[in-house]
Amino acid sequence: MSSGVDVNLENIWIKFGDFVAVREANVNINGGDFFSFLGPSGCGKTTILRAVSGFLDPSEGRVLIGGNDMAGLGPNKRPTALIFQNLALFPLMKVWENITFSMEVKGATAGERRKRADELLDMIALSGQGDKFPSELSGGQKQRVAIARALCAEPDVLLLDEPLSALDLKLRQHMRSELREIQKRVGITFIYITHDQGEALTMSDSVAVMRAGIIDQIGDGHAVYDQPATPFVASFVGENNVFRGKVTAVNGDEATIASNRSGELVSKITPAAVGKLNVGDDAMMFVRPEMLQMGEGDAKSTISAKVINEEFEGNTYSIYLEGEGGKQIKMAMPNLGNDPHKAKGDMMSFNYNANNAVVMPAGDLASE
Amino acid sequence: MKSNILFGRIALGVYFIIFFGYLIGPLVVMGFTAFNSAAFPSITPWQCFTYEWFGELLKDERILNGIKNSFIVGIGTVILSVSIGLAASLVLTQVWAKWRSTFYTIIIAPILIPGVVLGISTLVFWRQVSDMFGGVALLNNGIFLTIIGQSTFIASYCMLVFVARLQRFDTGLTEAALDLGATHTQAFRKVLLPFMRPAIASAAVLAFLASFENYNTTTFTFGSYPTLTIELSQMVRYGINPSISALAVIIVVITVFGALALEVYGRRKKVKAGEIKKSKSLPGWMFGNIATILLVALSFAVIAMVFTSQSYSPQQCKADYREARDIETRLKIEALQAARAAANAANGDTTEEAGTDAPAEQGGASGAFGGVFAPTNLEDAAGQSDGEDSGAAAPASPFGGVFAPTNLEGSAGQSSGEATPSAPATAFGGVFDPTNLEESSGTSGN
Numbered sequence: 001m002s003s004g005v006d007v008n009l010e011n012i013w014i015k016f017g018d019f020v021a022v023r024e025a026n027v028n029i030n031g032g033d034f035f036s037f038l039g040p041s042g043c044g045k046t047t048i049l050r051a052v053s054g055f056l057d058p059s060e061g062r063v064l065i066g067g068n069d070m071a072g073l074g075p076n077k078r079p080t081a082l083i084f085q086n087l088a089l090f091p092l093m094k095v096w097e098n099i100t101f102s103m104e105v106k107g108a109t110a111g112e113r114r115k116r117a118d119e120l121l122d123m124i125a126l127s128g129q130g131d132k133f134p135s136e137l138s139g140g141q142k143q144r145v146a147i148a149r150a151l152c153a154e155p156d157v158l159l160l161d162e163p164l165s166a167l168d169l170k171l172r173q174h175m176r177s178e179l180r181e182i183q184k185r186v187g188i189t190f191i192y193i194t195h196d197q198g199e200a201l202t203m204s205d206s207v208a209v210m211r212a213g214i215i216d217q218i219g220d221g222h223a224v225y226d227q228p229a230t231p232f233v234a235s236f237v238g239e240n241n242v243f244r245g246k247v248t249a250v251n252g253d254e255a256t257i258a259s260n261r262s263g264e265l266v267s268k269i270t271p272a273a274v275g276k277l278n279v280g281d282d283a284m285m286f287v288r289p290e291m292l293q294m295g296e297g298d299a300k301s302t303i304s305a306k307v308i309n310e311e312f313e314g315n316t317y318s319i320y321l322e323g324e325g326g327k328q329i330k331m332a333m334p335n336l337g338n339d340p341h342k343a344k345g346d347m348m349s350f351n352y353n354a355n356n357a358v359v360m361p362a363g364d365l366a367s368e
Numbered sequence: 369m370k371s372n373i374l375f376g377r378i379a380l381g382v383y384f385i386i387f388f389g390y391l392i393g394p395l396v397v398m399g400f401t402a403f404n405s406a407a408f409p410s411i412t413p414w415q416c417f418t419y420e421w422f423g424e425l426l427k428d429e430r431i432l433n434g435i436k437n438s439f440i441v442g443i444g445t446v447i448l449s450v451s452i453g454l455a456a457s458l459v460l461t462q463v464w465a466k467w468r469s470t471f472y473t474i475i476i477a478p479i480l481i482p483g484v485v486l487g488i489s490t491l492v493f494w495r496q497v498s499d500m501f502g503g504v505a506l507l508n509n510g511i512f513l514t515i516i517g518q519s520t521f522i523a524s525y526c527m528l529v530f531v532a533r534l535q536r537f538d539t540g541l542t543e544a545a546l547d548l549g550a551t552h553t554q555a556f557r558k559v560l561l562p563f564m565r566p567a568i569a570s571a572a573v574l575a576f577l578a579s580f581e582n583y584n585t586t587t588f589t590f591g592s593y594p595t596l597t598i599e600l601s602q603m604v605r606y607g608i609n610p611s612i613s614a615l616a617v618i619i620v621v622i623t624v625f626g627a628l629a630l631e632v633y634g635r636r637k638k639v640k641a642g643e644i645k646k647s648k649s650l651p652g653w654m655f656g657n658i659a660t661i662l663l664v665a666l667s668f669a670v671i672a673m674v675f676t677s678q679s680y681s682p683q684q685c686k687a688d689y690r691e692a693r694d695i696e697t698r699l700k701i702e703a704l705q706a707a708r709a710a711a712n713a714a715n716g717d718t719t720e721e722a723g724t725d726a727p728a729e730q731g732g733a734s735g736a737f738g739g740v741f742a743p744t745n746l747e748d749a750a751g752q753s754d755g756e757d758s759g760a761a762a763p764a765s766p767f768g769g770v771f772a773p774t775n776l777e778g779s780a781g782q783s784s785g786e787a788t789p790s791a792p793a794t795a796f797g798g799v800f801d802p803t804n805l806e807e808s809s810g811t812s813g814n
């Protein structure tokens with residue numbers, strides 16, 4: 001089995017007529033990594049993947065796989081295999097023929113193909129199902145056949161375009177760990193596309209968060225979650241509470257903003273914005289629901305608001321409070337057996353640790 | 369309410385009977401005429417059940433030759449049209465959206481152009497081409513021209529079939545094949561082509577049938593290779609016999625057989641693919657399908673027919689029939705001679721009177737005037753008929769509709785003569801009875 005190779009996208013621009021689908025993408029993926037592109041629908045994830053697999057040529061920039069410029073090479077000449085968003089299993093071929101299609105086109109005999117198919121079927125836990133047609137398989141089984149088919153081609157890079165999106169939650173979670181397992185076993189580079197941030201965070205070594213053709217941030221799960229580079233990333237990845245205001249003081253990697261409703265609030269400047277935030281700038285501060293605690297704290301990290309609603313979710317309580325501009329502030333607390341029992345309409349104070357909040361220049365939020 | 373629904377049902381039922389009667393009736397009638405020993409395609413009067421027309425058909429050199437040519441042309445047309453149609457449909461689904469409708473219109477145009485025009489233009493065009501190259505024989509060959517001419521529009525039909533199928537093709541499958549290392553040719557052969565196979569089969573059948581039945585384009589292009597339709601139309605001009613019905617029966621049986629077989633095959637595939645369920649009440653190999661049952665029944669019927677035809681002979685029946693008819697004719701002649709004698713006795717004015725009175729005497733063999741048109745006299749009548757075309761306004765004629773169009777048809781050996789319940793025919797006491805025509809048709813070739 002081939003080991004993973006690097007994939008580098010150098011200053012890629014992809015245009016459809018006047019429409020710019022991908023703008024100035026620079027991505028370096030290390031060999032053997034599980035790399036994810038995360039972004040909302042229509043942001044250009046599939047488009048990037050198609051440029052990597054060779055179905056379209058970038059309008060500008062280079063795609064390097066294993067250090068080789070791929071310009072002018074068709075999809076059948078690249079060391080990549082793509083698992084399509086809709087799987088694209090060949091409906092008129094049996095499962096084993098599907099899996100070994102890449103061998104067939106290279107002229108392998110039926111015997112060799114059968115043998116290889118059986119090995120791969122074992123690997124995806126579908127032994128003995130080789131003679132079925134894809135229409136006779138369940139969603140998860142099709143999924144695994146698609147993976148086996150791609151692996152059979154022995155690619156250096158496996159590209160997966162939201163392969164789990166059609167599955168129900170249980171199966172999706174199962175397939176996630178299975179995919180990760182397979183990736184570790186075969187050791188090749190995986191480039192994975194998803195609009196599900198949970199999926200990206202659990203599986204990836206590295207995540208690129210995309211917004212309307214632009215890559216906002218590339219980093220590991222912790223970086224994207226805890227140190228979002230832009231308001232879009234902060235609001236797209238996981239849940240977040242946003243506070244807007246003008247910067248009143250900057251002190252090294254800490255800044256204070258004057259929020260409209262909650263007075264002065266202090267927090268860390270997100271690493272990507274250190275040195276870019278000046279007094280008087282419009283800024284946004286983000287605090288995750290689980291970073292909020294009840295009770296008063298430091299004056300510059302205490303917020304008071306009216307309780308709107310409380311939800312009990314078994315392992316956690318969520319308390320919704322009235323925020324700015326009709327938005328709600330969400331606070332999540334583990335269920336430790338002491339129901340807070342906040343009546344609607346009560347005023348409530350809560351605080352956060354300034355190290356667990358980030359501030360950055362104001363910008364677009366995800367799906368406002 | 370209830371009666372309304374009932375009425376609606378009945379109305380629907382009647383409608384269906386009329387509709388199917390209209391569609392299938394003529395074929396059924398023609399089918400029966402193939403088994404009637406009458407020398408002219410007819411079902412009344414029924415003479416004798418016979419297979420002789422099938423034998424007759426197999427002896428007819430021209431029909432056999434026509435069938436052969438039709439097959440050659442058909443196969444050629446299938447190959448040419450399916451290839452052109454497939455190529456065009458692929459182009460059509462891949463051209464820019466901007467040009468698609470223009471391209472579509474151009475390709476579809478031949479369907480809208482009259483076949484006659486296509487025939488003439490094919491002939492003219494290829495003669496030009498042939499002349500340009502100093503008269504290449506192939507380009508003037510009837511088979512070649514007919515295949516080319518028919519394909520001009522049959523290819524369009526094929527393309528429509530392909531486009532319909534292609535619209536359901538997931539281009540992702542081709543991409544998947546390419547991604548897995550297939551060349552474009554391999555992707556086409558291993559992914560797209562298998563997907564198109566059912567459409568190719570239906571297009572081929574369609575093309576073959578369209579070619580087989582084509583007349584108006586072929587009529588200009590056949591040269592010295594007349595196809596079956598050309599032969600048939602030429603035969604009709606000189607009078608027909610029920611061997612044509614026999615041919616029709618064979619064609620209908622083959623068509624129905626093919627249709628049923630296709631249905632059974634399609635069902636079987638769907639059952640296998642799990643799209644539909646087998647019926648539990650039928651044996652498994654029938655795939656729960658009424659078409660299978662019909663197919664089997666039809667096969668048995670055909671086999672039974674072939675077997676009985678070996679042993680069955682209608683000679684006795686025919687002899688009986690001839691004898692019965694001779695007696696009848698003799699009686700009629702005697703009666704008519706008596707009537708004529710009576711008529712001669714009266715003065716000439718009665719001629720007109722008899723003509724107008726006649727319709728009232730329904731079916732009377734004793735019609736006073738009828739004797740004039742006795743079979744024996746008919747020869748004369750037919751001989752004169754050339755000049756009588758203008759006298760088509762029968763009722764006005766002093767001869768009491770003797771030269772009415774229906775009568776002329778009858779003597780010329782056309783089938784519609786007796787099918788039309790024309791008053792003069794009955795009024796003249798079965799003089800124009802089809803059985804008489806057998807004799808007259810021999811003499812009436814014009």
Ligand SMILES: Nc1ncnc2c1ncn2[C@@H]1O[C@H](COP(=O)(O)OP(=O)(O)OP(=O)(O)O)[C@@H](O)[C@H]1O
Pocket residue numbers: 016019021039040041042043044045046047048085195
């Ligand atoms: N062939 C094309 N021609 C024109 N525009 C296109 C084409 N392909 C994609 N686009 C546009 O490019 C943008 C990005 O599309 P893309 O398929 O990459 O989205 P995506 O991120 O994969 O979304 P999803 O999560 O819904 O699959 C979309 O706005 C889309 O309309």
Ligand SMILES: [Mg+2]
Pocket residue numbers: 045046047085161
């Ligand atoms: Mg996509």
